Structure formats: structure tokens, C-alpha cells
Amino acid sequence: MSNLYKLSYISKNTIIGDQANLKSEIDSILKSAHKNNPVMGITGALLFSGGYFCQVIEGEEENIESLFEIIQMDNRHADITVLNFEEASERSFSEWAMALAGIDESEKFDLEGLKNSKNEIAMKQSGKQIIHFLEDLVNKKQAALG
Amino acid sequence: MVAETLNHIDTLTELPNRVYGCQLVEELILTDKVTSAHVIVLEISRFGQISDSVGNSLADKILTMTAKRLSKIFSDAMCIYRSHGDNFCLVFDGDLELQQYIEKLQDFIQRPFAVRGKIIVLSVRIGLVTAKLAEQSYTNAMHCAEAALHYAKMNGLKVCLFETHMLDTAKKEHQVANDLRRSLISNSHELFNAIASDEFYIAYQPIISRNQQNVAGLEALLRWNHSELGTVMPSNFIHVAEDIGVMDVLGAWVLRKACADTVQWQQTLNLPNLSISINVSPKQLINADILLNSLEQAIESSSIAPHLIRIEITESVEFADSVPASLQKIRSLGCKVALDDFGTGYSSIVKLTTLPISDLKVDRSFILDLDSADQEKSDKARIIARGIYGVANGLGLNVITEGVETASQLAIVTELGADLIQGYYFSKPLLEKEITDFLQHSKVAI
Numbered sequence: 242m243s244n245l246y247k248l249s250y251i252s253k254n255t256i257i258g259d260q261a262n263l264k265s266e267i268d269s270i271l272k273s274a275h276k277n278n279p280v281m282g283i284t285g286a287l288l289f290s291g292g293y294f295c296q297v298i299e300g301e302e303e304n305i306e307s308l309f310e311i312i313q314m315d316n317r318h319a320d321i322t323v324l325n326f327e328e329a330s331e332r333s334f335s336e337w338a339m340a341l342a343g344i345d346e347s348e349k350f351d352l353e354g355l356k357n358s359k360n361e362i363a364m365k366q367s368g369k370q371i372i373h374f375l376e377d378l379v380n381k382k383q384a385a386l387g
Numbered sequence: 388m389v390a391e392t393l394n395h396i397d398t399l400t401e402l403p404n405r406v407y408g409c410q411l412v413e414e415l416i417l418t419d420k421v422t423s424a425h426v427i428v429l430e431i432s433r434f435g436q437i438s439d440s441v442g443n444s445l446a447d448k449i450l451t452m453t454a455k456r457l458s459k460i461f462s463d464a465m466c467i468y469r470s471h472g473d474n475f476c477l478v479f480d481g482d483l484e485l486q487q488y489i490e491k492l493q494d495f496i497q498r499p500f501a502v503r504g505k506i507i508v509l510s511v512r513i514g515l516v517t518a519k520l521a522e523q524s525y526t527n528a529m530h531c532a533e534a535a536l537h538y539a540k541m542n543g544l545k546v547c548l549f550e551t552h553m554l555d556t557a558k559k560e561h562q563v564a565n566d567l568r569r570s571l572i573s574n575s576h577e578l579f580n581a582i583a584s585d586e587f588y589i590a591y592q593p594i595i596s597r598n599q600q601n602v603a604g605l606e607a608l609l610r611w612n613h614s615e616l617g618t619v620m621p622s623n624f625i626h627v628a629e630d631i632g633v634m635d636v637l638g639a640w641v642l643r644k645a646c647a648d649t650v651q652w653q654q655t656l657n658l659p660n661l662s663i664s665i666n667v668s669p670k671q672l673i674n675a676d677i678l679l680n681s682l683e684q685a686i687e688s689s690s691i692a693p694h695l696i697r698i699e700i701t702e703s704v705e706f707a708d709s710v711p712a713s714l715q716k717i718r719s720l721g722c723k724v725a726l727d728d729f730g731t732g733y734s735s736i737v738k739l740t741t742l743p744i745s746d747l748k749v750d751r752s753f754i755l756d757l758d759s760a761d762q763e764k765s766d767k768a769r770i771i772a773r774g775i776y777g778v779a780n781g782l783g784l785n786v787i788t789e790g791v792e793t794a795s796q797l798a799i800v801t802e803l804g805a806d807l808i809q810g811y812y813f814s815k816p817l818l819e820k821e822i823t824d825f826l827q828h829s830k831v832a833i
């Protein structure tokens with residue numbers, strides 16, 4: 242694909258209620274993603290960790306723009322910080338409409354620290370790290386499933 | 388009917404335009420017997436700058452996306468329309484709670500836009516009023532909300548609730564804008580002559596060299612002689628000139644006139660090294676091609692030596708990424724560039740190394756305290772002043788000390804090593820006709 246872009250962001254969860262409620266909302270997010278993303282040629286991964294969402298979406302630029310506009314207007318999260326939005330040579334999650342990298346309250350990734358980093362270069366760097374981190378998680382999960 | 392609708396809908400955002408929006412609201416007020424309404428007008432802060440930095444088509448896209456967001460978030464609004472440019476108006480039933488709308492508005496508008504590989508975060512200013520519709524018309528209420536927005540803009544507020552006095556301020560500003568437009572446009576085929584009529588003039592304030600014991604140069608200060616308001620200072624009309632798009636013409640005139648005047652004094656008074664300092668606004672530096680062009684023309688038509696021109700810039704929030712390159716181009720023409728008002732507002736020490744400047748003007752606020760009766764204050768001012776001179780010297784920058792008003796201030800800055808000095812102690816800004824006299828007699832007076 243000529244016009245491949247990747248966008249990664251983190252956002253604060255605003256879903257209220259217990260763990261079950263959270264799970265069911267995340268299910269519904271994934272359901273939407275599985276339905277809509279293939280139509281737009283979008284792939285990616287989503288992580289829920291310590292009160293934050295962290296997502297990577299990849300696809301054609303126009304489609305990333307429209308999907309991101311939809312996602313970020315979603316009431317289930319707020320305080321969105323885009324880490325990077327850049328052209329890319331290949332997809333990291335080509336097999337996944339939206340891989341769930343994990344739902345974990347104790348994930349060791351320092352999302353809070355990331356969000357507070359005001360430095361754009363550091364932010365881009367973190368964006369890249371996050372993509373790798375999610376790739377790792379997704380691969381591990383897949384291996385575990387055998 | 389279709390044609391009629393088309394005329395009423397803003398083609399870019401597909402929202403109603405101002406005229407049609409007002410009409411819709413007025414109809415709704417009648418049919419639904421609405422007795423009170425919240426009118427919220429919002430403006431995207433510094434949208435012009437965003438537009439300059441990302442280009443018009445992307446800026447249009449952001450406006451379209453903003454309109455979509457507003458429609459999506461506020462599906463319960465009575466009406467949402469685009470008033471003009473980057474201004475939108477939202478009208479809600481007055482029985483509902485206002486605060487929640489404002490919070491929601493700020494939250495959603497300030498979420499990032501991802502467009503063409505760029506992330507753009509907007510901020511908005513909001514003016515609002517809750518109107519009792521039995522007592523005032525909708526149009527009237529909208530004007531009140533707009534006056535509140537204007538007040539917010541002038542006072543650096545994010546949100547401003549209408550109060551009656553804001554109408555006066557808005558009216559005065561409006562008058563300035565109108566008159567300025569008239570002064571500049573009424574005679575557009577002969578714009579230069581229109582400006583050169585006595586309405587606009589340049590006052591010149593001498594800059595004295597302590598070491599050379601002479602007048603080293605002059606600073607050109609633009610003034611507007613308004614028939615009712617009297618002399619209007621640049622701080623009160625430059626932003627208007629920028630808004631209505633005449634700053635380039637006005638700026639070009641100042642450059643041309645100041646250079647020509649200076650050359651004339653150099654020749655007639657035998658002061659070949661007399662320099663001229665000319666201020667340019669931050670906006671002129673964003674798309675600097677026009678400025679550079681005007682500067683080249685001023686140099687050519689006056690035959691002034693370029694190194695005798697000092698372009699003075701003031702740091703501002705509006706400083707775009709393109710500014711250092713623009714300044715570099717000014718330098719390559721052989722001119723000097725001075726950072727004005729150093730030590731106040733947005734200027735920072737870091738900027739001294741990142742901007743290609745040759746000169747530094749120390750702000751008057753530092754000088755004011757130098758001979759303060761309060762010993763602690765004057766000691767501190769002295770330490771800061773010494774520090775600034777030291778940094779500037781270390782970086783090889785020329786320092787011009789502004790705002791010297793008393794003999795004791797002069798004594799202190801001289802002791803600290805200041806050479807170039809400007810201020811009321813030597814002279815206030817002078818009219819063209821007073822300059823010759825001053826320059827002739829200054830030879831003995833300093």
C-alpha cells in the first residue's frame with residue numbers, strides 16, 4: 242500500500258462500574274472494530290492497562306483520519322494524547338482487525354509517565370516503543386494459544 | 388427553493404450561515420414560544436496562524452471537522468451555525484444548564500485532530516449570554532455574546548459571560564477597525580498617497596551612543612492621527628490592520644518613508660552613519676516574502692546602506708517556525724535584526740541563541756527600577772541588568788538600552804557598560820520637522 246500510516250495514542254478510561262462492566266464495554270468496542278475496521282482496511286491493536294487505553298491503528302491515511310475522529314469522540318475515554326502519526330513502510334498487525342493485547346490493571350508500562358512527557362521527540366519514541374510493545378504482547382498471546 | 392437553501396448554507400461546513408442561522412433561531416423562538424436562550428459564540432484561537440502553518444486546504448478541513456464535531460456533540464442544540472471564518476454560534480434553550488455545555492464544548496473541541504499526518508490541537512475562546520427573549524431580540528442577544536467574545540479576546544480569557552460594559556469596548560474597537568479600513572481602502576488606487584496624507588505619520592526617537600558622543604540612530608514609531616480619538620498608538624491599531632489585511636501595505640510604507648527620511652538627514656546634516664530602527668509585527672514575519680520585498684524596495688529607492696537598517700521584532704505567541712528563516716533572509720540583505728522588549732512577555736534567553744539576531748533591546752521595565760528608592764529593588768534590578776549585558780556581550784550582540792529617563796539611571800547603565808541608549812532623558816519621539824533641529828544641536832548637547 243502506498244499510503245500507509247500508523248497512529249498511536251493513549252487515553253484515560255472513563256467507563257464506570259465494575260470489572261465486568263469494563264469487560265463488556267471493551268467487548269463492544271472490539272465488536273465495532275471487527276465490524277468496521279476491515280471495511281476501511283484498518284488493522285491494529287488495543288491495550289487496556291492501569292486505567293488507560295493504548296491503541297495503534299494502521300491503514301490508509303484518509304481512513305485513519307476518519308476512524309480516529311470517530312474513536313476520539315467516544316465517551317468511554319477522554320484526555321487523548323497522540324504519540325505518533327506517521328507514514329510507515331509495513332503493518333505491525335496485518336492479521337488483526339483489532340487485536341486485544343490485554344486487559345490488565347497492573348501492566349508495567351508507564352503510561353502515566355508517558356502522558357506527562359511534553360517532549361515531542363520523546364513522545365514519538367514512546368509511540369514507537371508502544372507499537373513494539375503491543376506487537377510483543379499480541380505475539381505472546383498468539384503463541385500461548387498455540 | 389433549492390437555490391435559496393444553497394444561499395443560506397455555508398458550503399464548506401454545511402452549517403447554516405450567519406443570516407440563515409439567525410432567521411432559523413428567530414422562527415424557532417416564535418413557533419416553540421421559547422422565552423430564554425443561551426447564546427454561545429466561539430472562536431478558534433489563532434486560527435490564522437494554524438492556517439498559515441498548515442495551508443488553507445487543511446485549515447478548511449479542520450473547520451469542516453469542527454462543524455461536524457459540534458453537530459455531533461450538541462444534537463440537542465436549537466441551532467448551530469457558522470457566523471464567519473473561524474467563528475461558530477450555538478443556541479440552546481435557556482432552561483437547560485449552561486455550565487455543562489461549556490465544559491462539554493471545551494472538552495470535545497480540544498481533542499486532537501489527526502489530519503494528513505499532522506496532529507492539530509485547537510483551543511477556543513467563548514463569549515456567551517443568557518437572553519430573556521421577552522426583553523431583547525435574538526439578534527441583539529447574539530451581539531452581546533459577540534461583545535463578550537471580543538472582550539475575552541482582548542483580555543486573554545477563555546470564557547467570558549456578557550456584561551453591559553463590554554458593548555462599549557466592542558463599539559470602540561469597531562470604530563477603530565472601521566475608520567482604519569476607510570483610511571486605507573477608500574482611496575485604494577492611490578493607497579500610498581492616502582497613507583502619506585497626515586493621518587499616518589512617523590515619530591522618530593533618537594538613540595544616543597555614549598562612546599561616540601553622538602546620535603547613533605533613530606527609531607521609527609508609527610502613529611495614527613485619528614480625528615476623534617487623537618493620536619492612536621500602534622498597539623491599538625496594528626492588530627486591526629492585520630485583521631483586515633492592510634498591514635503589508637502599511638508596513639511597506641513605513642519602511643520606505645523611514646529609509647528615505649533617514650538618507651535625507653544623513654546627507655543634509657552630514658551624518659553618514661545615522662541608523663534607522665523599524666518595527667515589524669509578528670504577523671509580517673510569518674509570510675515574510677512581502678516584507679522582504681518591501682525592505683528590498685525601500686533599500687533600493689532610498690539608496691540607504693543596508694547595515695544602517697535595524698529591523699526590530701517582538702517575540703510573541705504567534706511566532707511561527709518559519710520566523711528564524713525569515714530573519715536570516717533579512718540578515719542576508721545586510722540589515723541588522725534586534726529583539727525588542729527583551730526580558731518581558733515571551734522572550735527568553737534561549738531565543739537569543741536560536742534566532743539569528745544581531746541586537747538586543749533591553750526592556751524599560753528593568754531600567755525603571757535601577758534608581759528606585761527601595762534599595763532592595765534597585766539592587767536586584769542592577770544585578771539583572773548586569774546579567775543581561777553580560778549575556779549579550781558574551782553572545783556578541785549589540786545592546787540598546789531603552790527607557791532611560793533620569794540622570795541617575797543613565798549613570799548606572801553607563802557604569803554597567805551600556806553604549807547605545809534611548810529614552811526620554813535624551814529625547815521623546817520627535818516629529819519629522821523637529822528632527823533636524825535636534826540632530827544639529829545634539830552635537831554639542833550630549
Ligand SMILES: Cc1cc2nc3c(=O)[nH]c(=O)nc-3n(C[C@H](O)[C@H](O)[C@H](O)COP(=O)(O)O)c2cc1C
Pocket residue numbers: 270272273274275276277278287294296298308311312313314315317318339
Ligand atoms: C479506546 C477505543 C478504541 C476504539 N477502537 C475502535 C476501532 O478500532 N474501530 C471501530 O470501529 N471503533 C472503535 N471504537 C468505537 C468507536 O468509538 C465507535 O463507538 C464505533 O465505531 C461505533 O460503530 P458501530 O456503531 O458500528 O459499532 C473504539 C472506542 C474506544 C473507546
